[in-house]
Amino acid sequence: MKLIPVIDLKNGVVVHAKQGLRDQYQPIKSILTLNADIYSVLHGFLHLHAFDTFYIADLDAITGQGSHADLIQKVLNDFPEIMFWVDAGYQKVQPFPPNYLPVLGSECFTNVNFGELADFNQQFVLSLDYGAKSEQLGAKKLFTQTELWSESVIIMTLNRVGSSSGVDIDLLQRFKHDYPQKNFIAAGGVRNVQDIEQLKIIGIQHVLVASALHSGVITKADFTKL
Secondary structure (H helix, E strand, O other): OEEEEEEEEEOOEEEEOOOOOHHHOEEOOEOOEOOOOHHHHHHHHHHHOOOOEEEEEEHHHHOOOOOOHHHHHHHHHHOOOOEEEEEOOOOOOOOOOOOEEEEEEHHHOOOOOHHHHHHHOOOOEEEEEEOOOOOEOOOHHHHOOHHHOOOEEEEEEHHHOOOOOOOOHHHHHHHHHHOOOOEEEEEOOOOOHHHHHHHHHOOOOEEEEOHHHHOOOOOHHHHHHO
């Protein structure tokens, strides 16, 4: 099982994402760090465990209210040995840094332009996004046009993010059953190690997590077990 910490950036700081209500996100409060800047959060995570992959969501870019591109580029330069999956909203193919893997979310594409994913030649991570009412967000055709999917696919349940309500096991099981050749990544709702063990049972090997790390529910000792 591989845990991938999530860093949500808004207005220059790391925020606590909760149920997709982005206008209400507040600076993160964490036992791992006293500060909400990205470097403090990164060092806090790395003190907890030697993570080699992080997920960064540039919420300003996703919502069309700005960009953290310069800050993210600086982080990539300062941590060249770490891979960063970056969700910066709608992205087009360009020369990305070697430790930058674009995350392309269904919410940022339409049934008109979702075919652009083919231009990435599998060098991306697809995120199939579900909203506050568990509805499919963005390009509906993308949820079934599997020839455009990346090898690894995030199942992003925004209504469970930061909610400590548990992962959507039923939804993940359906995807595992219907598309067994894909590596699905759980995102949203992880409360504790027991949730992660439940994901392992159904064949999920990767999970995005933030709240359970910041709260200390998942500890350094737990990583040995996982």
